Amino acid sequence: MSTTAFPDLERTLQFYPVENAHPQLLTPQQIQQFNDKGYIFPLDVLTPDEVAHHRAYFEALMAKTEAAGWNSYSINGWQARCAGIYDLVTHPRLLDYVQDLLGENLICWATHYFAKMPGDGKRVSWHQDASYWPLTPSKTVTVWLAIDDVDVENGAMQVIPGSHVHGQLDFEEAGAEENSVLSQSVRSPESYGEAPVAFEMKAGQISLHTDLLLHGSEPNLSNRRRCGLTMRFVSPDVRELKGWRRNSIIARGSDPSGHWPHNPRPAGDDIPLPETKIF
Numbered sequence: 001m002s003t004t005a006f007p008d009l010e011r012t013l014q015f016y017p018v019e020n021a022h023p024q025l026l027t028p029q030q031i032q033q034f035n036d037k038g039y040i041f042p043l044d045v046l047t048p049d050e051v052a053h054h055r056a057y058f059e060a061l062m063a064k065t066e067a068a069g070w071n072s073y074s075i076n077g078w079q080a081r082c083a084g085i086y087d088l089v090t091h092p093r094l095l096d097y098v099q100d101l102l103g104e105n106l107i108c109w110a111t112h113y114f115a116k117m118p119g120d121g122k123r124v125s126w127h128q129d130a131s132y133w134p135l136t137p138s139k140t141v142t143v144w145l146a147i148d149d150v151d152v153e154n155g156a157m158q159v160i161p162g163s164h165v166h167g168q169l170d171f172e173e174a175g176a177e178e179n180s181v182l183s184q185s186v187r188s189p190e191s192y193g194e195a196p197v198a199f200e201m202k203a204g205q206i207s208l209h210t211d212l213l214l215h216g217s218e219p220n221l222s223n224r225r226r227c228g229l230t231m232r233f234v235s236p237d238v239r240e241l242k243g244w245r246r247n248s249i250i251a252r253g254s255d256p257s258g259h260w261p262h263n264p265r266p267a268g269d270d271i272p273l274p275e276t277k278i279f
Helices: 028-037 048-067 083-089 092-102
Strands: 039-044 106-116 124-127 141-146 157-159 205-210 215-217 226-234 249-252
Touching: 028 039, 028 092, 048 083, 048 106, 048 226, 083 106, 083 226, 083 249, 092 106, 092 141, 092 205, 092 226, 092 249
Parallel strands: none
Antiparallel strands: 039 205, 106 226, 106 249, 124 215, 141 205, 141 226, 157 215
16 A cells, blocks of 8 residues: 655645635535535536537547557647647636636646547546645646546546545555556545546536545446546645646736746647657
8 A cells, every 4th residue: 555656755635625705607505515525517618619629629639649659548738739728728717617716826737638439448546636746735626628428338537525535545556457547546435435426527518626536437338439638727836846847837817936837828739759758
């Protein structure tokens, strides 16, 4: 068993409840659910035309990515390299929701397309995002944007409500038999909260979850793709400790401390070589 992915770092891994008496888009009940359960979903963001545009964009980007030697899980941390991803992390309606949780200054420090192709046998084992990241304190809010319709049949993300209040949970290395996209695996997930909830959403909707929420997903055994883009946001008081912030974007407001660099919108898509170190 392990309790941390970065034993050399001093990190504060605990949940910080949101305090916002006057949210702009979220209701007080939704903010209370975020504090109690660790998530909110579904929330409408993209119009049908925007969904069609961003789905076509992803498919074109995926074709270029595969041609360069990557796979369907490889578009990870490219927000400062790809114009279409940049446009999503700075989308005003999306940021309005995130602002209600984090405040008016918003840093996007990472993104990741999770594209489970039809018949994809890979799962995502139960894990906490904060465990993987050299950030402190653990205040990241993840936006999960459905590029395709998502349901249990094609491998929707599932969460354990209330599991975020326990701080860092013990985990093991995911075994080969799990066929997991990620490396960590928390055992007996339901012992840390309520029964799993599946995030079934229509394309263009988002979910919001805290970085300590226990979550995972089953393989996509359907004949439909399941693609979603995760976008990771923090307030500027969060500190990054391993140099991962070099691709960050100040999506709204500013960073008075200067800790987080701002990358301007790229002109197009700069596909890195497979050996390129992104983080």
